[in-house]
Amino acid sequence: MNFLEKRILQEGIVLSDTVLKVDAFLNHQIDPLLMKEIGAEFAERFKEDGVTKILTIESSGIAPAVFAGLALGVPVLFARKKKSLTLHEGLLTSKVFSFTKQEESEISISSKFLRRNERVLIIDDFLAHGEAASALCELAENAGAAVAGIGIVIEKSFQQGREKLEQEGYKIESIARIQSMNENGIQFVCGEKE
Numbered sequence: 001m002n003f004l005e006k007r008i009l010q011e012g013i014v015l016s017d018t019v020l021k022v023d024a025f026l027n028h029q030i031d032p033l034l035m036k037e038i039g040a041e042f043a044e045r046f047k048e049d050g051v052t053k054i055l056t057i058e059s060s061g062i063a064p065a066v067f068a069g070l071a072l073g074v075p076v077l078f079a080r081k082k083k084s085l086t087l088h089e090g091l092l093t094s095k096v097f098s099f100t101k102q103e104e105s106e107i108s109i110s111s112k113f114l115r116r117n118e119r120v121l122i123i124d125d126f127l128a129h130g131e132a133a134s135a136l137c138e139l140a141e142n143a144g145a146a147v148a149g150i151g152i153v154i155e156k157s158f159q160q161g162r163e164k165l166e167q168e169g170y171k172i173e174s175i176a177r178i179q180s181m182n183e184n185g186i187q188f189v190c191g192e193k194e
């Protein structure tokens with residue numbers, strides 16, 4: 001079991017068979033030391049992929065993305081979920097269906113910060129059905145950049161996200177991979193890196 005899996009067992013709350021709450025260290029209160037370790041782990045796993053920029057989505061992707069950016073020495077861009085008054089020039093948008101909110105929304109970035117020939121690492125807090133990660137890949141590709149890979153903090157491997165993104169040809173690295181969860185506990189996919 002790795003450092004993140006241990007932490008999930010200690011502080012994660014299983015809300016249902018499909019939803020995990022980790023507001024003690026990631027989704028509400030943030031543990032900077034844990035984020036630093038997560039950032040270093042992403043940097044190790046993507047060090048050969050020529051990453052020039054990290055792209056994530058507000059708000060819970062930002063903390064792990066910033067620490068990955070620090071470890072890789074690259075800037076971090078986050079897609080906005082709400083239109084900003086100051087963000088209008090060269091706006092790139094993509095639609096995303098939210099698993100937790102069960103509604104469709106539009107995410108956007110300014111093309112000014114994502115150029116052709118960049119190699120983008122997508123980072124997000126959770127992987128469920130792959131909607132958020134797919135929308136981020138679409139934003140990067142619409143900007144003419146290449147997706148170097150997708151880094152996920154917590155993957156729920158019993159949902160279809162990984163399969164869908166792998167079929168699209170993306171490299172995916174998840175620090176914790178949940179095989180199943182219920183009121184009796186959480187099981188992780190075996191064979192993950194210690």
Ligand code: 5GP
Pocket residue numbers: 018019020021022027060097098099100124125126127128129130131132133161
């Ligand atoms: P997907 O787009 O892959 O279906 O879902 C991923 C997004 O939904 C993530 O950005 C995350 O914010 C949210 N999400 C999905 N599953 C969970 C979960 O079990 N717990 C929490 N806290 N967020 C989740």
